[in-house]
Amino acid sequence: VFLSDRRKANEGVIYTAAEAYLARNGDSTTLIMLSGMAQRLDTERNRLATAKFRDFSFDISPLVSSGDAIDPSVSAMVTPDLLWNWGEVAAQTDTTAGVVAEELHGRFAQPLFCLVAAMIGFATLILGGFSRFGVWREAVIAFGLLIAIDGLRGTMVVQIRETAALWPLAYLPSLIGAVLTPAMLWQAAHPRWIRRRLRGKGAAA
Structure with missing residues (x-):
């Protein structure tokens, strides 16, 4: 103790x-x-x-008994209390509806983005293939992609806090990663597809 x-x-x-x-x-x-x-x-x-x-x-x-009222905080509230009446919750916590919307959907979007980030890293390693020099190049590419997508997420947070109706933007980075990952895996499964396309265009020219 x-x-x-x-x-x-x-x-x-x-x-x-x-x-x-x-x-x-x-x-x-x-x-x-x-x-x-x-x-x-x-x-x-x-x-x-x-x-x-x-x-x-x-x-x-x-320490254990106090008559002072504790001001509620959006981050300290449970998720079911944030599902409805954003305006009322914002008035209780002395904030805006956009902050309430961002807090609510951020609790779902952030874990989803963690899953997408892991998939992007996996897809990047698969796309790189085997190399005697290791996987440092693929790691750098995956790191760069995640920084770019996460930077977009920070921009979306600002937009949502200003306008609560833009809450779907919280899931945009995860959606981009979810689209990018299958595309990278498909390319890893068809490594010669781009070469064939380029050759076909060259022959047609």
Whole structure:
């Protein structure tokens, strides 16, 4: 158990214990720590004092009970609460409907983009084929593609936050990757297709 007391500007106390228990007595809550040590640092004199204890009690009532209202945050809300009434949620959290829309669809688009990113890397390695010099070239190409698509995703985030109706743009980077991956795999399965096309055009000319 680790507890840091920084309430005094010129003094800091750190408590560590092998185990601890919470004890309630009415409205007060006490933390009882067993087999631990207290370290008190005096920042004015730059002195550290330590003391070991078998048991020690600490009143943590101000930490667990507070009458202050906590302002809600969009990022801290569960997904079902963000599905409907974006305007109402925006008013509760003192933000805009676009931010709510971006937060909601970002929770679906980001995991989807992770899957697409893995597929792009796989397709790039397959497209490169075997080389005695390793796969560094394919790795650089995959890295460049992901940077380009992820940069597009950052631009889409700005657009969605400004206009909530543009929320489908959150899935555009994943859609681009989903289209690019089968195309790369098809090209890997038909490596001579481009050469035949070029030869056909050259013969026709």
